[in-house]
Amino acid sequence: MKKYVIVVAGGKGLRMGGEIPKQFIPVKGKPVLMRTLEAFHACDPQIELIVVLPVEQRSYWEHLCAEYGFTLPHRIAAGGETRFHSVKNGLALVEEDGFVGVHDGVRPFVSSQVIADCYAKADTLQAVVPVTDVVETVRHLLPEGGSETVSRNEYKLVQTPQVFTVELLKRAYAQEYKPFFTDDASVVEALGQPVHLVPGNRENIKLTTPFDLKVAESLIDD
Numbered sequence: 001m002k003k004y005v006i007v008v009a010g011g012k013g014l015r016m017g018g019e020i021p022k023q024f025i026p027v028k029g030k031p032v033l034m035r036t037l038e039a040f041h042a043c044d045p046q047i048e049l050i051v052v053l054p055v056e057q058r059s060y061w062e063h064l065c066a067e068y069g070f071t072l073p074h075r076i077a078a079g080g081e082t083r084f085h086s087v088k089n090g091l092a093l094v095e096e097d098g099f100v101g102v103h104d105g106v107r108p109f110v111s112s113q114v115i116a117d118c119y120a121k122a123d124t125l126q127a128v129v130p131v132t133d134v135v136e137t138v139r140h141l142l143p144e145g146g147s148e149t150v151s152r153n154e155y156k157l158v159q160t161p162q163v164f165t166v167e168l169l170k171r172a173y174a175q176e177y178k179p180f181f182t183d184d185a186s187v188v189e190a191l192g193q194p195v196h197l198v199p200g201n202r203e204n205i206k207l208t209t210p211f212d213l214k215v216a217e218s219l220i221d222d
């Protein structure tokens with residue numbers, strides 16, 4: 001069966017700050033987005049790569065590919081106003097039935113095992129999401145003020161790639177945008193479809209703030 005991944009890199013990286021969006025920042029000498037695409041290709045060269053980029057940075061990306069000699073084949077879709085709209089634009093390039101993963105361009109440390117596991121399980125489960133345990137105590141902020149400890153065993157931290165059958169994800173993204181659609185699972189769930197959790201890998205962090213870039217540098221062996 002055909003496999004696609006939509007790698008969303010259409011954001012502005014406001015929490016990271018800096019002159020260029022975080023997906024283009026070099027980590028140990030190579031832009032984050034290239035590392036992310038290589039992780040999928042290394043796991044399975046048959047996965048078709050679709051990259052969503054801000055319209056205004058498309059030529060910059062082409063310049064980076066030439067500069068770094070990056071030759072992995074990929075198609076490009078235009079970034080949208082929110083992550084939801086970016087995924088939707090990427091999904092428009094998915095023509096065949098099969099499986100489609102959606103992955104944050106700023107999660108370069110996803111393991112091959114997690115990628116393979118998510119696609120393999122989507123065959124029977126249709127909607128698969130990698131998660132990790134919460135390792136700190138969690139407090140819930142009460143509407144009337146104050147806060148309370150909640151049972152961390154009842155929560156998981158959600159990663160990507162989130163993998164679905166093409167048919168299901170296209171049906172989900174035909175819905176109108178809602179602000180609580182913070183990932184693809186929440187969009188699929190709004191159809192009333194169950195989502196299945198599989199173990200993620202703890203290194204698969206989303207590079208969000210300058211601190212994460214320091215962690216990223218330390219995760220790459222010289």
Ligand SMILES: Nc1ccn([C@@H]2O[C@H](COP(=O)(O)OP(=O)(O)OP(=O)(O)O)[C@@H](O)[C@H]2O)c(=O)n1
Pocket residue numbers: 008009010011012013014015016021023052079080081082083084086087104105106206207208
């Ligand atoms: N309109 C958007 C917003 C986000 N993303 C992508 O979704 C992923 C996760 O989003 P996030 O970490 O929030 O990235 P940004 O939106 O770029 O960051 P910020 O919220 O700090 O501006 C990133 O790879 C980002 O490029 C996207 O493709 N299109």
Ligand SMILES: C[C@](O)(CO)[C@H](O)COP(=O)(O)O
Pocket residue numbers: 083104158159160182183184206
């Ligand atoms: C999709 C995601 O990475 C799952 O943890 C996350 O929801 C993206 O959140 P953001 O609001 O785009 O940072």
